[in-house]
Amino acid sequence: MADANWWQTGTIYQIYPRSFADSNGDGIGDLAGITSRLDYLASLPVDAIWLSPFYPSPMADFGYDVADYCGVHPLFGTLEDFDALTTAAHARGIKVIVDWVPCHCSDQHPWFIEAKASRDNPRRDWFVWRDPAPGGGSPNNWLSCFEGVGPAWTFDEASGQYYLHSFLPEQPDLNWENPELRAAMHDTLRFWMDRGVDGFRIDVTHRLGKDPQLRDNPPGVVADTRLALLEGYRADAVAAAARMDENWPSTHDRLREIRAVADEYNARVLIGEVYLLDQGELVKYVATGDELHLAHNFRFVLQPWSAARFRDVVDEWHALAPTTAWPDWLLENHDHNRVASRYGDDDASQARARLGLMMVLTLRGTPFLYQGQELALPDGDVPADRVVDVAGRDPERCPMPWQPPSQAGPGAGFTTGEPWLPVLPGAESLNAQSQDTDPRSALWLTRRLLGLRRDFAELTTGDYQPLDAGPDVYAYLRCKDRGRLLVVLNFGTKPTRLALAAVAGAAGGQLLLSTDPHRGTGPVSDSVELGSTEGVMIALT
Ligand code: NOJ
Numbered sequence: 001m002a003d004a005n006w007w008q009t010g011t012i013y014q015i016y017p018r019s020f021a022d023s024n025g026d027g028i029g030d031l032a033g034i035t036s037r038l039d040y041l042a043s044l045p046v047d048a049i050w051l052s053p054f055y056p057s058p059m060a061d062f063g064y065d066v067a068d069y070c071g072v073h074p075l076f077g078t079l080e081d082f083d084a085l086t087t088a089a090h091a092r093g094i095k096v097i098v099d100w101v102p103c104h105c106s107d108q109h110p111w112f113i114e115a116k117a118s119r120d121n122p123r124r125d126w127f128v129w130r131d132p133a134p135g136g137g138s139p140n141n142w143l144s145c146f147e148g149v150g151p152a153w154t155f156d157e158a159s160g161q162y163y164l165h166s167f168l169p170e171q172p173d174l175n176w177e178n179p180e181l182r183a184a185m186h187d188t189l190r191f192w193m194d195r196g197v198d199g200f201r202i203d204v205t206h207r208l209g210k211d212p213q214l215r216d217n218p219p220g221v222v223a224d225t226r227l228a229l230l231e232g233y234r235a236d237a238v239a240a241a242a243r244m245d246e247n248w249p250s251t252h253d254r255l256r257e258i259r260a261v262a263d264e265y266n267a268r269v270l271i272g273e274v275y276l277l278d279q280g281e282l283v284k285y286v287a288t289g290d291e292l293h294l295a296h297n298f299r300f301v302l303q304p305w306s307a308a309r310f311r312d313v314v315d316e317w318h319a320l321a322p323t324t325a326w327p328d329w330l331l332e333n334h335d336h337n338r339v340a341s342r343y344g345d346d347d348a349s350q351a352r353a354r355l356g357l358m359m360v361l362t363l364r365g366t367p368f369l370y371q372g373q374e375l376a377l378p379d380g381d382v383p384a385d386r387v388v389d390v391a392g393r394d395p396e397r398c399p400m401p402w403q404p405p406s407q408a409g410p411g412a413g414f415t416t417g418e419p420w421l422p423v424l425p426g427a428e429s430l431n432a433q434s435q436d437t438d439p440r441s442a443l444w445l446t447r448r449l450l451g452l453r454r455d456f457a458e459l460t461t462g463d464y465q466p467l468d469a470g471p472d473v474y475a476y477l478r479c480k481d482r483g484r485l486l487v488v489l490n491f492g493t494k495p496t497r498l499a500l501a502a503v504a505g506a507a508g509g510q511l512l513l514s515t516d517p518h519r520g521t522g523p524v525s526d527s528v529e530l531g532s533t534e535g536v537m538i539a540l541t
């Protein structure tokens with residue numbers, strides 16, 4: 001790892017633009033709002049921001065239904081605002097990654113409007129159309145990934161055919177078998193790279209290739225794998241490799257072409273949302289060096305609160321991937337409940353969120369943080385009459401609280417108007433300004449972790465060695481040259497004592513950081529006691 005790339009050593013921070021910062025009081029976050037908060041991001045510091053979609057969109061899926069790949073929705077601003085944001089981010093050493101949504105567009109995109117106009121329209125084949133099954137009904141048994149939607153097919157009365165949608169009917173799937181569609185989508189990548197973006201997060205990457213014959217899925221395929229794993233089903237009972245509606249081998253051909261487009265430019269990064277729970281399939285996306293640079297790992301995101309389970313995922317990834325492949329780790333994004341809520345709402349919720357921060361920022365691989373994770377935010381409370389998302393994801397999308405409502409008003413510094421989703425009930429203490437002045441806060445913990453990542457190359461380019469430290473403890477070494485950093489994460493609800501000689505072959509060390517805000521730093525001799533749900537980092541001597 002002599003010549004590590006920025007996307008390997010850096011930390012990437014996800015911004016959900018609607019909920020980050022509102023500059024004009026309409027209750028919806030926007031690009032100028034993000035620009036106004038760049039100093040905060042530089043103070044963490046993060047190395048790159050990934051912006052969820054800000055393109056023109058009817059917002060059926062809050063921007064993941066794109067009506068123009070090369071524009072900005074007026075709610076979020078203008079292309080000039082985007083350029084100003086990019087320039088201001090770059091001036092602070094922060095790279096800009098945009099979300100690219102190639103699996104589907106909006107049903108209001110001109111391409112689909114044309115395709116729908118008639119069976120012989122030149123754009124017809126840019127989407128996936130099929131006659132009804134013999135005897136009527138959907139052409140096959142594929143389901144939408146959104147549980148409530150049902151079949152992945154909607155009938156178009158006018159032309160007498162069904163079209164495919166992996167998500168909402170308002171999100172028709174693009175047909176990546178069609179070379180003209182591919183070329184048009186490649187041009188949208190060039191459009192943003194010409195404007196200076198440093199890379200793309202590719203939405204639903206694993207659905208760029210599907211069985212061209214559209215054969216039925218095997219029985220047992222579930223609609224929403226996210227729900228499936230958390231609820232304890234074997235979501236991977238139907239191996240990803242056996243499915244017809246995603247992860248078809250052609251996906252890898254499509255990605256090689258996309259990578260070639262990215263490589264026309266200098267140092268751009270491709271990060272895939274590869275929602276496959278089978279890590280054997282997942283690593284194929286980053287294994288050969290000519291597809292993705294990074295692939296998000298949802299097997300990791302969806303683990304129960306268990307030291308052994310998280311360790312198994314990380315160890316399996318390393319066992320499966322070639323040494324040239326690079327992992328990345330995230331625990332939160334705009335599609336999953338936040339750590340402080342996901343595993344229960346009890347006295348240990350904050351401690352779990354802090355432990356999660358230490359894990360994700362010390363494993364070998366690129367860490368991703370989702371806005372507000374650095375504040376250990378819980379999910380918001382969204383009453384039934386304020387629900388707006390089709391798939392129950394409003395709670396993790398509640399606005400970023402910047403200031404105490406007692407000072408900034410009910411919008412908590414996010415907006416001076418009525419926020420599109422409710423502000424967190426705990427915003428009075430759980431906000432960026434209050435945490436900034438509190439050395440015991442999650443924000444300070446995050447800054448210390450990010451500082452250690454800069455100070456200790458062990459944490460970025462060092463090796464990873466898992467250790468056996470008891471059933472509730474996930475412990476590992478990060479090693480580089482002679483440096484050995486020990487990370488010990490106690491997932492259990494009881495204190496535990498760790499003997500350094502037995503576990504890590506060390507006589508002592510310096511405790512650099514604890515997730516417990518009441519514990520100081522300093523020398524450790526032969527053993528260290530960890531509190532319940534506490535994580536520590538020790539530089540071994
Ligand atoms: C994944 C995105 O993260 C999610 O928010 C969206 O609903 C689906 N892809 C469909 O684009």
Ligand code: CA
Pocket residue numbers: 022023024025026027028029030075
């Ligand atoms: Ca606004």
